[in-house]
Every structure is written in C-alpha cells, then in structure tokens.
Amino acid sequence: MKLGFLASHGGSAARHLVEACRAGELNATPVALVSNNSRSPALAWAREAGLTVAHLSSAKHPDPDALDAAILDVLVGAGADTLVLSGYMREIGPRVLTHFAGRLVNIHPSLLPRHGGRGMYGDRVHEAVLASGDTESGATVHLVTAGIDEGPILAQARVPVLPGDDLASLKARVQATEGELMLRAVRTLDG
Numbered sequence: 656m657k658l659g660f661l662a663s664h665g666g667s668a669a670r671h672l673v674e675a676c677r678a679g680e681l682n683a684t685p686v687a688l689v690s691n692n693s694r695s696p697a698l699a700w701a702r703e704a705g706l707t708v709a710h711l712s713s714a715k716h717p718d719p720d721a722l723d724a725a726i727l728d729v730l731v732g733a734g735a736d737t738l739v740l741s742g743y744m745r746e747i748g749p750r751v752l753t754h755f756a757g758r759l760v761n762i763h764p765s766l767l768p769r770h771g772g773r774g775m776y777g778d779r780v781h782e783a784v785l786a787s788g789d790t791e792s793g794a795t796v797h798l799v800t801a802g803i804d805e806g807p808i809l810a811q812a813r814v815p816v817l818p819g820d821d822l823a824s825l826k827a828r829v830q831a832t833e834g835e836l837m838l839r840a841v842r843t844l845d846g
Contacts, residue, residue: 656683656845659735660706661726661743662690666697668762669741671834672841673704681838682845687733689726691745707733723748730755737844739837740799744776747799758844759799762837764829766811767795771804781826784816792816792825794833796840809840 658676660669669688675681688701691712702708709729716722727750730738738751740761752759763771763780770783784792793813798806812832816825 656841657734657736658683658685658841659730659733659738660685660688660697660701660741661738661745661747662688662695662697662741663692663744664695664697664742666690666695666701666741667830668833668837669697669739670700672739672837673701673706675838681842683737683841686735687730689729691743697741719748720750723750727751727754737841739841741837746803749801752799752801755799757798760796760809760837760840760844761799761804761806762833763795763797763804764792764826764833765795766791766793766813767797767804767808771795773803775804778822778826781822781829785820785822785825790816792829794829794836796837809843810836812836 662669673685676683676685685706687707688697689709689711690698693710698708711725713722716725737758738755765780770780791813793811795808796810797808800806814828
C-alpha cells in the first residue's frame, strides 16, 4: 500500500500513519501529501519525512476541475494507491474520488451518522455534540463517497461526554483516539 494524504492544517492522523509505517506497525509506504493551505504545518513535517509535497489550492487553480486534476497528478505521480484525508477542509473532486474509489478514507470527529454532513467539521461538531446532550461521542473513519460523511464506516472509537465537558475537553478526548483509529481502519484496506 502506498499512502497519499490530503491535509489542511497539522495532519495529525497522517503523521501518526507515517510514524506507524516507519516503526513497522503498518505495512505501507507514505509517498505524498497535498495541502490546500500554504501555511499548513503538515507540509513542513511531510517534507522533512521525505514525502512528495505540494500546495494546491483554488488560489493557484481557480477552476475546480483543474484543481482536481492537479491533485490527482501529484498523488498518482508519487505512486499513491490509497488516499487518507487528515483534516482536509475541502470537498474532493470527481477525478480524485473516482481514481481512489474504495481506497479513500476520512476521519470525522463524531459517531457518524450523528453530527455529520455539510458544515459539520472541527469545533462545530463538538459544539453540536455538547448542545444535543449526547452522553457519548467519538471519531469515525469512513470511506469517502460523493456524499459528505455518507460513505461506509470502517471503524469508530467511542468516548464519554462527561458532566462539565466544554469544547476543549471533549475535543481533546476525541482527538486522543484518532491516530490509532485511523491506523486500525487503514489496516483493513490492506487485505
């Protein structure tokens, strides 16, 4: 398995997978990381880790189809056969979706299908969990399809929502599960 990543910020799940590959915990080779954010810390650590890196955004490619093609060119050029979204804050274009169908995974900070869909990302998800009175939250790794957060679920990690939780405490508890959860899910694709 040759892993490509899309990240908008730190790419913590991607970083966890790269470290797992290097430690022999995941039978895969990380090959590329693309970010839509030129200031993304993920670009720096991925470059240091020896991955092919690229900043590709709508600022560089205003036409969505051209951006989709450019992202696919970088990933395919690096040899990626599996694509991991690690906090990537943009919709995936049809070229990338088609090429990586069945091998394109995302992590979402709730127990999908609850608190998923358009506009539900990052802190908004944790705020929705707290506002709903849920007693449990967590993270979900799912296959990416054309519908936002609608693809088949590969793995979930559950955490309690504790009395007195605020955004920061719930977010930290959920994020603490994400690296190992992504590792477990990506292993299922290696069969």
